[in-house]
Amino acid sequence: EVQLVQSGGGLVQPGGSRRLSCQASGLTVSSYWMHWVRQAPGKGLVWVSRINSDGSSTNYADSVKGRFTISRDNAKDTLYLQMNSLRAEDTAVYFCAREYYNDYGEFRLDHWGHGTLVIVSS
Amino acid sequence: DIQMTQSPSSLSASEGDRVTITCQASQDISNDLNWYQQKPGKPPKLLIYDASNLETGVPSRFSGSGSGTDFTFTISSLQPEDIATYYCQQYDYLPLTFGGGTKVEIE
Numbered sequence: 001e002v003q004l005v006q007s008g009g010g011l012v013q014p015g016g017s018r019r020l021s022c023q024a025s026g027l028t029v030s031s032y033w034m035h036w037v038r039q040a041p042g043k044g045l046v047w048v049s050r051i052n053s054d055g056s057s058t059n060y061a062d063s064v065k066g067r068f069t070i071s072r073d074n075a076k077d078t079l080y081l082q083m084n085s086l087r088a089e090d091t092a093v094y095f096c097a098r099e100y101y102n103d104y105g106e107f108r109l110d111h112w113g114h115g116t117l118v119i120v121s122s
Numbered sequence: 123d124i125q126m127t128q129s130p131s132s133l134s135a136s137e138g139d140r141v142t143i144t145c146q147a148s149q150d151i152s153n154d155l156n157w158y159q160q161k162p163g164k165p166p167k168l169l170i171y172d173a174s175n176l177e178t179g180v181p182s183r184f185s186g187s188g189s190g191t192d193f194t195f196t197i198s199s200l201q202p203e204d205i206a207t208y209y210c211q212q213y214d215y216l217p218l219t220f221g222g223g224t225k226v227e228i229e
Contacts, residue, residue: 035218037166045158045166045209047218061217095165106172107213108156112165 002026002111004096009116016086016120022079022096022113030074033099035109036081038092046092049081050099064090086120093117124148124212128221136229141197143224145188145210153189154214160223161206169208170195202228 004027008020022034036048049060049070058070069082079096094116097109125148135141145155153173158166168177170186173193183198197204205228210221 037218044223045160045211045220047220050216050218059216097165105154106175107154108168108171108177109158109166109211110168110177112167115165 004029004098004111004113006094006096006113006116009094009118011119011121012086013122014087014120017082017084018086018118020081020083020094020096020116020118022081024077024098027098027111029077029079029098033101034070034072034079035097035099036070036079037095037097037109038090039095039115040089040092043092048094051079083118086118088120091118091120123217124151124215124219126210126212126219126221128210128224130224131222132225132227134227134229135200137200137202139200141200141204141226143195143208143210145193145195145221147191147193147212147214150190151212151214154212155186155188155193156211156213157184157186157195158209158211159204159206160209166209197226200226200228 005023012018031053035050051058051070055072067085071080096113098111100110101107127146155173157170160166169180174186185196187194207223207225209223
């Protein structure tokens, strides 16, 4: 089965840290850009970060810049999101997603993880 | 950041009805727009890419159109399994931004 298996969510205190993982199974991700997207409870989708295929280029939403770090280990087919200095407003389901982009300029997030819930609360 | 304004935020329609959702970008994004469907407790699922291209395996009752700043997503004949929230998403510029979502219900 083609899937992105996520782990690492849970309850964390404000100011704390958490690392999320997203491991590919049955699909190739090593040659693709990968993204993190989050969704606060009952709210819409918000883009968080992306990383290129070899990990040399990253981008972040302003709301997480300097606190979150995206990385990957292609030998393990795994994407990570290290989240530091967590705030209550970071509470959300975090999804990883694979980016498909072709020479025609067509972009889409074509495979998504099931999501993992991070709750920031004391 | 490019703002994506989606409307309506929710709608209720009967099975078999034609349903239309609009998405307006705060600036010209050409046809750099995708549509996703999200059911409760599930991740988003890509339906339409590049404004009007149907993703493989997606039923043909779903369609998209538009370019520039104004886009439309249509379900030609609403089915019970289409109950979900739908999001537009632009990829013309980072940060990627999504519309606020349209929750579709059956009357």
